[in-house]
Amino acid sequence: MNPLDLPWLCPPPEDFRPACRRLKASAEAIGGPLRALADHRLDADQLLALARLVEARRDRPALLAPLEPFRLGLVGSGTTDFLAPAIVASGLRHGLAIEVVAAEYGQMAQVALDPGAAIYAARPDAVLFALDHRHLGLDQCDAALALVQAARDCVARTLAVPSIVTTLAMPAESLLGNLDCRLADTPRGAVAAFNAGLLAGLAGSTDIVLDAAGLAAAVGGARWHDPVRWHLAKLPFSQDVLPLFADNVARLVAAIRGKSRKCLVLDLDNTLWGGVVGDDGVDGIRLGQGDAAGEAFLAMQRYALDLHRHGIVLAVCSKNDESVARRAFAEHPDMLLRLEHIAVFQANWTDKPANLRAIARTLRLGVDSLVFVDDNPAERHAVRRELPEVAVPELPDDPSWYPTVLSMAGYFEAVGRSAEDGLRNAFYQADAERQALLDTATDMDGYLRSLEMVIAIRPFDSVSRARIAQLINKSNQFNLTTRRYSEAEVAAMEADPALLALQVRLADRFGDNGMIGVVICRKGGQAWEIDTWLMSCRVLGRRVEEAVLRELARQAAAGGASRLLGTYIPSARNAMVRDHYAKLGFAPVREADGTSEWRLDLDGYRPPDLPMFGP
Numbered sequence: 106m107n108p109l110d111l112p113w114l115c116p117p118p119e120d121f122r123p124a125c126r127r128l129k130a131s132a133e134a135i136g137g138p139l140r141a142l143a144d145h146r147l148d149a150d151q152l153l154a155l156a157r158l159v160e161a162r163r164d165r166p167a168l169l170a171p172l173e174p175f176r177l178g179l180v181g182s183g184t185t186d187f188l189a190p191a192i193v194a195s196g197l198r199h200g201l202a203i204e205v206v207a208a209e210y211g212q213m214a215q216v217a218l219d220p221g222a223a224i225y226a227a228r229p230d231a232v233l234f235a236l237d238h239r240h241l242g243l244d245q246c247d248a249a250l251a252l253v254q255a256a257r258d259c260v261a262r263t264l265a266v267p268s269i270v271t272t273l274a275m276p277a278e279s280l281l282g283n284l285d286c287r288l289a290d291t292p293r294g295a296v297a298a299f300n301a302g303l304l305a306g307l308a309g310s311t312d313i314v315l316d317a318a319g320l321a322a323a324v325g326g327a328r329w330h331d332p333v334r335w336h337l338a339k340l341p342f343s344q345d346v347l348p349l350f351a352d353n354v355a356r357l358v359a360a361i362r363g364k365s366r367k368c369l370v371l372d373l374d375n376t377l378w379g380g381v382v383g384d385d386g387v388d389g390i391r392l393g394q395g396d397a398a399g400e401a402f403l404a405m406q407r408y409a410l411d412l413h414r415h416g417i418v419l420a421v422c423s424k425n426d427e428s429v430a431r432r433a434f435a436e437h438p439d440m441l442l443r444l445e446h447i448a449v450f451q452a453n454w455t456d457k458p459a460n461l462r463a464i465a466r467t468l469r470l471g472v473d474s475l476v477f478v479d480d481n482p483a484e485r486h487a488v489r490r491e492l493p494e495v496a497v498p499e500l501p502d503d504p505s506w507y508p509t510v511l512s513m514a515g516y517f518e519a520v521g522r523s524a525e526d527g528l529r530n531a532f533y534q535a536d537a538e539r540q541a542l543l544d545t546a547t548d549m550d551g552y553l554r555s556l557e558m559v560i561a562i563r564p565f566d567s568v569s570r571a572r573i574a575q576l577i578n579k580s581n582q583f584n585l586t587t588r589r590y591s592e593a594e595v596a597a598m599e600a601d602p603a604l605l606a607l608q609v610r611l612a613d614r615f616g617d618n619g620m621i622g623v624v625i626c627r628k629g630g631q632a633w634e635i636d637t638w639l640m641s642c643r644v645l646g647r648r649v650e651e652a653v654l655r656e657l658a659r660q661a662a663a664g665g666a667s668r669l670l671g672t673y674i675p676s677a678r679n680a681m682v683r684d685h686y687a688k689l690g691f692a693p694v695r696e697a698d699g700t701s702e703w704r705l706d707l708d709g710y711r712p713p714d715l716p717m718f719g720p
Contacts, residue, residue: 106506106513108323109345111352113498113514114146115489121145125154129161136172136202141493143197149187149347155197156190163204171677172202175358178229179207180216180256182240183341191351198352199359200473210339213240217256220263230589231361232260233269233315233354237341238276243295250302257312265593267520268312269357272300274321274342277330311574311592313520315357320349323513356518362589363579366496366516367470369412370461372479373423373430373452375504377409377442378402382433383426393439401505406441408508413446417517418468418533420449422460422477427452448533457484458491468533469642471582471678476516478507521571521592533643553647553716556613560649560719562656565599565606572620573608576639580623581678584639585671585685590625603628605660609653611644611717618644624653626661626669633661635671638685648715654689654705655712656720662707669707675699 106112118124124142128135135158143155162168177192179185189205196203206227208216213234216222224232234256241249257268276292279285285293300318307314321329324346331343342350359365374381379391379398391399392406413419419442423430430452434444444450449467451460457479465472473494479485485497498514500507565573574592581587590598598606609622621644625637635657640649661669671686683701687693690710691703 106501106509108320108349108513109328111146111348111513112501113510114144115499117145117147117151118142121151122154125158128158134168134170135162136169139169140172140197140200143194144493147194147348149191149344152191152194152348152351155194159193159197159202166202169202171200172197173200173362173364173677174202174204175231175362176204176206176227176229177354177358178224178227178232178260179205179235180213180224180232181208181210181235181237181341182213183235183237183335184210184339185235187340187344187347188235188351191347192354195348195351195355196358199355200364201355201358201362203355203358213256214252217252217259220259225263228264229266231267231269231313231358232264234271235341236271236273236317238273238292238296238299239335240339241273241299243292243299244290246289246295246298246302249299250306253303254306257310261311261593265597266591267361267593269315269354270303270307270312271315272303272318274317274329275326277326311521313357313361315353317350320346320353324349353515356515357520360518360520361578363575363581364473365518366417366476367474368418368420368448368464368468368476369409369517370420370422370464370475370477371409372477372481372484373421373425373433375480376402376478376507377406378433378437379504383429387429387433387436390433390437392437398504399439401503401507403439403441405504405507408511410441410446412517415517418448418470419446420464420468420475421447421451422457422464422479423452424454424457425452456487458488461488461492461495469645476511478511480504521575550716556615556647556716558611558613558647558717558719560652560717561610561612562607562653562720563610565595565608567596567599569608569620570595570599573623576620576623576641577637580639580641581676582642582681583645584637584676584679585635585682586637586674587676587679588637590637598625605633605657605664607653607656609640609649611647611649622649622653624657626657628664628666630665631667632670633657633664633666633668635669638671648713648717650685650689651713652715652717652719655715658705658707658710658712659720667707669705670694671703671705673701673703 128138139155139158179189185207189207192205193203206224206229208224216224243249260268273296275296279293280291285291288294289298329342329346334340371377379402380389382390392402393399409419434440449464451464461475461477465475472492476496477488480500488495489497496516498510500510570592574595577590598604605626605628607624608620611618611621622640627634627636671691673683686703691705694702694704
């Protein structure tokens with residue numbers, strides 16, 4: 106199973122070229138069809154064809170809807186011209202319209218030392234440093250590391266955006282064989298030392314690593330490197346590597362924009378165990394040590410459980426009798442996954458697209474947060490057809506490869522980790538308890554008071570900085586403007602006297618919900634303008650937004666303001682908050698192209714009595 110084959114994707118459709126021609130001739134928005142075409146196992150030429158379609162409409166962004174724009178700076182220590190189109194096309198399968206702004210060949214030092222370099226004028230949202238050991242002069246490893254550090258520092262100072270830095274692929278050639286890895290003055294020893302120093306330097310920063318060394322190891326050094334193309338054109342890796350490398354860049358950009366998947370939805374029969382539990386019985390399914398197939402399914406469960414421990418939500422979607430399916434989790438002695446690991450259990454005879462919609466509704470996630478794993482090709486096809494937003498990996502016939510394929514696909518790519526990520530499953534389990542209480546409540550106000558909610562609203566701080574940046578870049582639905590800010594920009598906001606920057610936390614009798622909201626308000630004399638207002642969908646319906654407004658109004662009035670101004674900017678995902686300001690008593694000011702502006706006069710505002718403790 107070679108990652109160069111992109112085995113988690115389906116082969117391209119037979120009419121790929123005609124489909125490209127149809128899109129080229131279309132006068133309509135083509136973002137959706139482009140994404141559908143990109144979500145296949147494409148070679149370098151096919152990626153180039155899609156990139157050209159994007160570039161032809163770059164000056165008319167509406168024709169790329171609903172793709173989200175992202176500008177990526179690209180600095181390479183080798184030739185990068187061939188890389189940009191592949192990144193653009195790979196971004197499509199992640200819902201992105203990436204624009205690549207590449208520095209000229211050999212400009213690494215200039216970018217590191219000159220904030221006036223052309224790439225900075227383009228104001229990219231992130232900068233990718235694609236490094237190669239043959240250009241960095243690793244005979245002076247400390248100097249090479251200092252150059253990369255200087256480049257990262259210059260990006261941070263000039264743009265306040267993250268750098269994405271690649272590790273170095275290990276050279277295919279050795280000098281003294283196996284001894285090379287122990288000697289710092291061999292190419293392999295120098296690369297190992299550089300990579301170790303690079304990772305140490307990234308610790309504690311907001312910059313991101315793209316582990317090219319890990320990719321090259323998975324592919325095989327002999328297949329990664331192409332000495333002929335290096336000497337001809339200074340291409341850092343073979344053309345066969347291009348689709349895989351570009352997809353890894355695109356999935357990192359998607360993670361920056363909060364587009365990584367959040368929930369792994371699992372079929373049961375022949376996915377988590379061998380056989381059909383309804384026919385074979387709990388004792389008859391193949392699972393456990395001593396049997397090759399049983400051990401393969403055990404490895405799949407272990408992989409899912411590891412994801413769960415790192416904050417990925419698990420759900421079940423199976424055509425099965427629910428009581429029988431649950432018995433397997435509760436009674437089979439070799440089951441690693443247990444019912445307490447499963448946030449939503451959908452085992453019935455309803456079609457799987459409908460069940461996936463139900464899972465997304467229950468978790469208050471978009472269906473584009475789901476990854477659906479099913480051994481049955483017909484079921485995979487049905488879900489892809491009805492719910493193209495759901496990620497549905499292709500699976501090989503042998504279940505031994507299931508974890509490998511899922512790992513290669515990188516659906517759960519992360520650019521950082523906050524303390525709350527590991528608590529995500531506890532949040533969803535507590536939500537289930539809240540829902541159970543709601544089902545027995547006779548009135549909403551009584552239900553809300555019975556939750557014993559405690560809200561905390563306080564300024565941004567360094568301890569919460571990573572989580573604040575994560576929410577800003579991942580929240581799409583309850584997000585009034587969908588403005589994105591990097592962790593470095595969040596840090597600057599903490600000390601900016603012209604801003605009121607608040608984090609919102611909520612706890613109740615069932616547990617701590619953690620940070621569930623962020624508000625950034627620009628102070629402006631009589632009028633304070635709400636720049637950003639976002640909240641977790643997990644707390645919808647609990648009147649938290651009213652508590653936030655109460656605190657905003659209090660601080661604005663104390664600061665001498667007479668009104669609050671708010672803006673709603675529509676996106677592909679935030680229609681749910683179109684009437685947010687109207688519901689809170691704001692008056693409309695103007696509207697154009699879906700964007701609306703609102704005003705709240707503080708003299709007429711009366712703080713509501715809310716069913717929660719706090720400010």
